[in-house]
Structures are given as structure tokens and as C-alpha cells.
Amino acid sequence: MTAIETETFLEYILVEHRWIIVMVALLPISLIWKIWSTLRNYVVFKLNSAPKMHIKKVKEVQSQVKAWLAGDRSTRLCTARPGWQAMSFRQGIYKKTFTNIKVNLVDVLEVDMENMTVRCEPLVTMGQLSRTLEPLGLALAVVPELDQLTVGGLVMGTGVESSSHIYGLFQHFCLQYELVLADGSVVTCSKDENPDLFYAVPWSYGTLGFLTSAVIKVVPAKKYIRLEYRPYNKLSDLAHHFVEESVKDKPHQFIEALLFTKNSGVLMTGDMVDKIGDDGKFNPIGKWYAEWFFKQVERHLTNNRTAVEYVPLRDYYHRHTRSFFWELQDIIPFGNHPIFRYLLGWLMPPEVSLLKLTQPEAVTKLYDKAHVIQDMLVPVEHLEKAINVFHDEIEVYPIWLCPFRVFNHPGQLKIKTKADSQMFVDIGVYGVPKAKGYETVTSTRRIEAFVSKHDGFQMLYADTYTTLEEFRAMFDHTLYDKVRDSLPYCKDAFPEIYGKVNRSVRK
Numbered sequence: 001m002t003a004i005e006t007e008t009f010l011e012y013i014l015v016e017h018r019w020i021i022v023m024v025a026l027l028p029i030s031l032i033w034k035i036w037s038t039l040r041n042y043v044v045f046k047l048n049s050a051p052k053m054h055i056k057k058v059k060e061v062q063s064q065v066k067a068w069l070a071g072d073r074s075t076r077l078c079t080a081r082p083g084w085q086a087m088s089f090r091q092g093i094y095k096k097t098f099t100n101i102k103v104n105l106v107d108v109l110e111v112d113m114e115n116m117t118v119r120c121e122p123l124v125t126m127g128q129l130s131r132t133l134e135p136l137g138l139a140l141a142v143v144p145e146l147d148q149l150t151v152g153g154l155v156m157g158t159g160v161e162s163s164s165h166i167y168g169l170f171q172h173f174c175l176q177y178e179l180v181l182a183d184g185s186v187v188t189c190s191k192d193e194n195p196d197l198f199y200a201v202p203w204s205y206g207t208l209g210f211l212t213s214a215v216i217k218v219v220p221a222k223k224y225i226r227l228e229y230r231p232y233n234k235l236s237d238l239a240h241h242f243v244e245e246s247v248k249d250k251p252h253q254f255i256e257a258l259l260f261t262k263n264s265g266v267l268m269t270g271d272m273v274d275k276i277g278d279d280g281k282f283n284p285i286g287k288w289y290a291e292w293f294f295k296q297v298e299r300h301l302t303n304n305r306t307a308v309e310y311v312p313l314r315d316y317y318h319r320h321t322r323s324f325f326w327e328l329q330d331i332i333p334f335g336n337h338p339i340f341r342y343l344l345g346w347l348m349p350p351e352v353s354l355l356k357l358t359q360p361e362a363v364t365k366l367y368d369k370a371h372v373i374q375d376m377l378v379p380v381e382h383l384e385k386a387i388n389v390f391h392d393e394i395e396v397y398p399i400w401l402c403p404f405r406v407f408n409h410p411g412q413l414k415i416k417t418k419a420d421s422q423m424f425v426d427i428g429v430y431g432v433p434k435a436k437g438y439e440t441v442t443s444t445r446r447i448e449a450f451v452s453k454h455d456g457f458q459m460l461y462a463d464t465y466t467t468l469e470e471f472r473a474m475f476d477h478t479l480y481d482k483v484r485d486s487l488p489y490c491k492d493a494f495p496e497i498y499g500k501v502n503r504s505v506r507k
């Protein structure tokens with residue numbers, strides 16, 4: 001074999017049979033990695049953990065910004081969290097050219113049981129937070145799926161989950177932010193104190209300042225979720241009931257739906273309960289040997305009748321984590337096979353950071369060309385129309401549907417109603433497109449145009465193919481621009497949001 005033939009063969013194996021690499025190399029390395037990263041986390045945590053030293057740690061962030069200020073300011077600023085650790089699909093290339101500011105703030109600072117709030121530093125993960133809150137009988141109002149998501153990333157980006165139809169997006173139950181600004185000063189903001197800054201921070205992707213703490217609302221938690229599955233075989237029926245459940249005066253605490261074809265899907269409604277009732281069976285879906293959740297849901301479609309189950313709270317919160325929704329089936333096609341689950345299920349899922357770190361160029365190219373990962377957010381009344389458009393343009397199933405409320409607050413997410421809030425739906429499409437004529441850029445651009453025309457938004461952890469003008473039309477920049485104009489050195493220190501999330505800098 002010539003060198004080129006060997007390379008082509010290796011590329012073929014990497015792309016077409018990634019599972020071989022995952023089984024032979026990644027899972028064992030994942031295990032070693034998990035042990036190593038637990039030790040490393042422990043050391044890093046011990047070195048950095050110091051809830052009482054918060055003020056001192058903030059001063060360290062300030063002094064790094066001041067050092068940049070005293071220099072020639074020829075580079076811009078971003079956090080030093082490496083791209084491979086972050087949850088967005090790609091590794092921002094700006095991390096290599098910008099000055100990296102270490103924001104090593106890892107602690108849960110205070111749980112206030114009276115006011116039902118928790119104050120945390122930005123590197124606190126969803127896993128760490130739920131571990132702190134669970135013994136106290138508390139939970140975040142919305143627990144974004146995937147353990148490694150951080151408070152900083154969710155505040156500066158956004159977070160959505162199946163209780164968002166009540167509480168809104170991550171930003172809507174954050175009550176206060178503390179930031180280090182580009183002039184080196186520390187400010188706190190809330191709806192009453194520096195409200196402009198407070199409302200401009202969500203979706204700003206670290207382009208206004210560095211978050212050093214956030215006060216977040218918590219809610220009482222119970223042990224189980226009573227989960228009702230309702231299968232539908234007609235899109236209009238499912239859409240009708242989905243909307244009806246979401247906008248009810250007293251809705252269920254959790255609502256989501258999975259579409260398995262254009263016309264068939266399962267609507268799930270859930271409520272927290274203390275005891276397992278006798279109207280359904282107990283189902284610990286989080287156990288290592290359990291079938292992947294979306295596969296279990298699909299069975300309710302085949303059975304074609306309403307069913308009730310009782311699921312442990314944490315298992316429910318993490319129902320899509322073990323299979324990365326349905327993304328893991330492309331990497332390990334037999335990952336849901338009972339033999340695999342019983343023998344190796346405990347190793348699942350592989351570490352995202354390790355997968356990202358070892359992702360070969362060929363796989364990146366393949367994902368660019370023939371894989372879609374997008375969350376599109378549209379007013380809920382356009383659900384049926386949107387599914388039809390997504391079907392024609394992309395044709396990826398399952399589709400994740402999650403209702404959420406956008407409150408009528410100032411900021412980048414401007415809603416076109418005078419009411420207090422408007423109900424939206426997150427349409428999550430993750431997988432290999434089957435639509436004839438699918439072409440990543442043109443098809444995604446048509447979807448983006450549809451979303452924009454229907455007063456919707458695109459989630460920005462994924463790729464955006466909009467132009468700057470289109471991006472500014474989708475997200476209202478009025479308050480954001482005003483805040484950037486008013487903050488000293490802000491424009492020198494940080495690019496605009498688009499300059500950070502657009503395809504060419506994200507890569």
C-alpha cells in the first residue's frame with residue numbers, strides 16, 4: 001500500500017466504522033480519562049476551591065484584565081476554558097489568538113433556603129449543582145441536559161429543558177450577575193440594579209464582560225417524576241395537543257415530545273411526586289443496562305396507547321445524556337444492544353471532551369457535509385408548519401420538541417407581542433439528513449430564513465450560516481449596542497456576538 005492508500009484506508013475506517021476506534025481505543029481511554037480527570041478535577045478543585053475566597057479570586061480576574069489594559073490592547077479577550085472542554089460542537093479558533101483570561105471559579109457559594117436561590121461561580125457544572133441541591137430537596141427550575149454544561153456557558157449562551165414552558169430559558173430564572181468588565185471594574189446587575197447590563201448579558205457569549213458569579217432561582221424537588229406517554233399518528237393532532245398542554249393555565253411540570261416520522265410521535269407530560277402510584281410501573285431509565293431513552297419512547301408509539309411510568313428524578317433529568325439524544329447511535333451503532341449495555345453500558349457515554357479532542361479531520365468534514373445539529377426556536381403556533389419545512393429541507397428523525405416561554409424582557413430575544421410572555425418551541429434536529437438535495441449551507445440558510453421570518457431564533461452553540469445583517473435581524477441588538485457603547489474599552493476587548501459565533505471563527 002502506498003502512503004496515500006494507507007491514509008485513505010484509515011480515513012475510511014475512521015469515518016465509516018468509527019465504532020472500531022471507539023471500542024478499541026476510545027472506551028478504554030475514556031475509562032483511564034475518567035479516572036485521570038476525576039483525580040485532576042480533585043486537584044484542580046482543591047487548588048481552586050475556596051468559597052470564602054471569592055472576592056480574592058475575582059481580584060485575580062480583575063488583575064489579568066488590568067494587565068491587558070496596561071498593554072497595547074492589540075488582542076481581544078476570551079475565557080481560558082479550552083475549546084475541547086466546551087459543549088458546542090466545534091472548538092472556537094479565536095481561543096488561539098485572543099488573550100485568555102483564567103476564570104477559575106468553581107464553587108457553589110451559597111444556598112439561600114429562605115429566598116430559594118443559589119449563588120454560584122461560573123465553572124460550576126450542572127452535575128455539581130444538582131449534587132449540592134438534591135440532599136436539600138431542591139433543584140434548579142430548569143436543569144439543562146448534559147452534566148458538563150456550566151453556569152457561565154448557560155448564562156452567556158442559553159439553556160432550555162422540559163420545564164421551560166413554566167420557567168423560561170436559563171436567563172429567566174437568574175436573578176443577579178456579577179461581572180468583571182473590560183476596564184477591570186466589578187459590577188453586579190439585576191432587574192433593579194444596572195438593568196441594561198442585566199438584560200444584555202444573556203446570549204452575549206462573553207462579549208460584555210467576564211461572569212464571576214450568578215444568583216439563580218431554585219424550586220422544591222420530589223423523588224420521582226410521574227411520566228405519561230401519549231402516542232400520536234398524525235402531526236396535526238400531536239401539534240394541537242402539544243400546544244394545548246404548553247399554554248394551559250395549570251400545565252404539567254414537564255413537557256416534551258419526540259417525533260419519529262413526520263406524522264408519528266410521542267408527547268410526554270410529567271409531574272414531580274413523592275411516591276410511586278399504582279397506575280404505572282417504576283422505570284429507572286438511568287441504569288447502565290437500561291435501553292436508550294428515545295428507544296423506550298419509540299416503543300410507546302408501536303404499542304399505540306397511553307402509558308404511565310414513575311422515573312427517579314435524576315434519571316429523568318439525564319434521560320438523553322447516556323445516548324447524547326440519539327447522536328451516539330452514529331458513533332456506536334450497537335450501543336443499545338442488550339449484550340453491549342449489560343457488559344459495557346457503565347462506560348457510556350464516552351467523554352465528550354475526549355471525543356472532541358480526538359476527532360479526526362475526516363469526521364469533522366463528514367459532519368460538516370452530511371450531519372445536522374441545530375436547535376431552532378419558533379413561536380409555538382408555527383410548530384406544524386415548521387415541521388413540514390424541516391421535513392422537506394432536512395428530513396432527520398427523531399426530532400426533539402420542547403416548549404418554552406420567552407418573557408417580555410428587554411434584550412436580544414425581543415418578542416413581537418405586548419403580553420407578559422410568548423410560548424415558543426425548541427425544534428432540535430440532530431442527525432444525518434435524508435432529504436433529497438440537502439446541502440449544508442443552502443439548506444440551513446433556508447431554514448434560518450424561515451425561522452427569522454416567523455420571529456424565531458437559532459441556538460448559537462450550533463453553526464449559524466446567517467450573514468451579519470441577517471443575524472442582527474434575528475437578534476435585537478438595540479440594548480446590546482447601547483450597553484457596549486456605554487462600557488469603557490468593551491469594544492476593544494470583545495468582538496460582537498456574531499464575531500464569536502459565526503462559522504468562520506467557530507470552525
Ligand SMILES: Cc1cc2nc3c(=O)[nH]c(=O)nc-3n(C[C@H](O)[C@H](O)[C@H](O)COP(=O)(O)OP(=O)(O)OC[C@H]3O[C@@H](n4cnc5c(N)ncnc54)[C@H](O)[C@@H]3O)c2cc1C
Pocket residue numbers: 038039041042045106107108125126127128130131132143144146147148313314317318
Ligand atoms: C473528589 C472530588 C471532590 C469534589 N468536591 C467538591 C465539593 O465538595 N464541592 C463542590 O462544589 N465541588 C466539588 N468538586 C468539584 C465538582 O463537583 C466536580 O468538578 C463536578 O462534580 C463535576 O461535575 P460532573 O458533571 O462530573 O458531576 P458528577 O460528579 O459526575 O455528578 C455527581 C452526581 O450528580 C448526578 N448528576 C449530575 N448532573 C445532574 C443533573 N443535572 N441533575 C441531577 N443529577 C445530576 C450524577 O448522576 C452523579 O450522581 C469535587 C470534585 C471531585 C472529583
Ligand SMILES: NC(=O)C1=CN([C@@H]2O[C@H](COP(=O)(O)OP(=O)(O)OC[C@H]3O[C@@H](n4cnc5c(N)ncnc54)[C@H](OP(=O)(O)O)[C@@H]3O)[C@@H](O)[C@H]2O)C=CC1
Pocket residue numbers: 077078079080081085086087088092103122144145146148149150151152153154156157158159160161205206207209210211212459460461500
Ligand atoms: N439543554 C441545553 O440547553 C443545552 C445547551 N447547550 C449550549 O451549550 C453552551 C454551554 O456550554 P458550556 O460548555 O457550559 O459553555 P462554553 O464554554 O461553550 O461557553 C459558551 C459561551 O459562554 C461564554 N462564557 C462562559 N463562561 C463565561 C464567563 N465566566 N464569563 C464570560 N463568558 C463566559 C464563552 O465565552 P468564551 O468564548 O470566551 O469562552 C462562550 O462564548 C451554551 O451555548 C448552551 O446554549 C448545549 C447543549 C444543551
Ligand SMILES: CC(C)=CCC[C@@H](C)[C@H]1CC[C@@]2(C)C3=C(CC[C@]12C)[C@@]1(C)CC[C@H](O)C(C)(C)[C@@H]1CC3
Pocket residue numbers: 087088089145160324325327352355356359363373375426428430459
Ligand atoms: C438544546 C439542546 C437540548 C441541545 C442538545 C444538543 C446536543 C444534541 C448536542 C450538544 C453537544 C453535541 C453538539 C455533541 C455531539 C452531538 C450533538 C450534541 C450532543 C457529538 C457527540 C457528535 C459527534 C462528534 O464527534 C462529537 C463527539 C465531537 C460531538 C460532541 C458534542
